Amino acid sequence: MTITQLHYVLAVAEHKNFTLAAEKCFVTQPTLSMQIQKLEEELDVIIFDRSKKPISLTEVGEKIVTQAKNIVNEAGRIKDIVDQQKGYIGGEFKVGIIPTIMPTLLPMFLNNFIHKYPKVNLIIEENTTEEIITKLKNGHLDCAIAATPLEEESIKEIVLYYEPFVAYIPESNKNYNKKEIEINDLNDDNILLLQDGHCFRNGILNLCKNNKFLEEGGFHLESGSFETLIKLADEGLGVTLLPYLHTIDLNEKNKAKLRDFTDPKPAREVSLIYPKNELKIHIIEALRNTISGVIKGAIAFHDVEIISPKLK
Template structure:
């Protein structure tokens, strides 16, 4: 049994196709198939059910894949140990970022990071929290930036910053005359929310004290865009909440309509998260320090209350 064979098994398990797995592992399809067959013969079991389209794992195959992932991760740790000893910060690094953080945070730190660590090749992908957790568990991401806490024993979280919620309240809204808001002021019936799947939506719902009554909704909205929510608010269809960093580049006319919450301000915790195996920690730490450095100048709020993105 070799590490290479196990990597081939993991590739086929991921892509459910021998040809695609061979392409991803940069070998010919016959070579990959032969090595997996050799491993199956040695173990005297079938790892894959080749009669299914797409290819599926057998029951024992699923257990083998789980263990193979642990073994490959531990093998990668050897290279990681050597890199850390040498002080080397470089190589490919796969980073996932949730959609409500990507457009504001990425422009703030990416140029600085690339200049400071030119040997790192960042591969950044916008993913929702569920996708991030799955890919971290399976080893397809090295780290991610997401709203926490997530309470997963296999994932470690290192906070980067705390971002307050800001209320966008148009002139004709019932709360427009209030200088400072409290969570008890919010009514989910006139609160415009992001579509399902966004952790910021879940955090806002957790903040609200009144439950959402779907029978009384005049319309439903499926939008992943804060800009859309603001435009609908301007049309008199309700108010909305945005993370603080999203408010910085908005037109002055719209900035004037934002209201803060009474302290401690409701906020989300944004963290860099990674698998408990702690691979590529030197790059993770480089990212953390770079981001913390640039965000510190943008967010000065201290007295905040973290609203969990987990559904209550």
């Protein structure tokens, strides 16, 4: 039994196709199939039911895959331990970031990180929270930045900062002249939201879950970016909520339409998340320290109420 064979088994278990698994492992399909067959012969079991389309795991195959993940992860820790011992911070490192955080946070820390840790080959992907969780569990990401808490047993979370929700109120709205607003002030408004699949959208739904207009279908749902939602609000179609960091670079005309909520301000918790096996923890710590260093000057809110990114 070899680590390589276990890698091949995990690839087929994930993709449910020998040809696709071989492509992902950068080997020919016959090579991959032969190695898996050798493993099955050594163990005297059938790991995959090849008669089904797509290919599926047998009962014993499911148990083997669970153990194979542990073995492959622990094998990866050997190099991790050596790198930490040598004080080496480098190599390929894959990070996932959710779409509502990527455009504001990434420019704040990326340049600093690249200059401080030039030997790290940072690969950054924009993923939904659901995609991030799956990729972390499958070993396709080393860590991610997402809204938390996620309450995933196999994933650790390190809080980076708390980002308040800010209301964008057009001049035509009755609440425009208020200096601060409360959640109940939105009762009679249509709220413009991001398309389904964004956890910021879920946070707003959870924020307003106790309001009667939610039950009465008072939401005006629109897909698109925050920029699109701002334009729709300016057209008189409703109000929208923005994450605080997204408001920093707005022009002065649009900033005049922003309204903070009264304390405690509704906010999202933004965390660095990674698998509990803690592979490449030295790079994770380096990333956390870099982000923490730049974010302190941008967000100084303390009296906040964390809104869950998961629909309740």
